[in-house]
Amino acid sequence: FFFLMIRRPPRSTQSRSSAASDVYKRQVSTQSTWGHIISQQMEQKKGVNLSPELTNQYNKLRQEYASYFRITLDLEDEKREHQLVLDAVKDMQEGRRCWRMVGGVLVERNIGEVRPSLETNLRKIEETIVSYGDLLKRKEKELLDFENQHGIKGEKQKLDDDGQKEGGKKTGVLA
Secondary structure, eight states: OEEOOOOOOOTTOOOOSSHHHHHHHHHHHHHHHHHHHHHHHHHHHTOOOOOHHHHHHHHHHHHHHHHHHHHHHHHHHHHHHHHHHHHHHTTSOTTOEEEEEETTEEEEEEHHHHHHHHHHHHHHHHHHHHHHHHHHHHHHHHHHHHHHHHTOOOHHHHHHHHTBOGGGOBOOOOO
């Protein structure tokens, strides 16, 4: 017997399967407050006075970007899980029985029925990842345009400026 089950943590769980994803998760969770912090720092240091409307608009853009980023990470996890299951069943006989969890109910199927649906789901997930990647790029461009238009220095620009030495060469720290 073979149990076919794609397991994923509940949406409320923020755990990821890799260290790199943990880093991204931490970045995403703090992005919603960056806009507020940046606007406060700009007002204190440079005298740039952002109106509350502009600050709210900037924070909204950051939150939308973070939302797209989280969805993309979730889709990547789904893709990885589907690929693992497909790799596990690729050499199995078509008539072999397996069970699939559908809406909380364990349903008996066979590999011949399940494999095509897994392949179809994997293709759809990959297409969705591409479309969300495009949305993410557009939102990032919109965010950068907003920052440039209003003189906001984003976190990446701050890091770039901090990493410059005399002569204009950038240095980095390997951790």
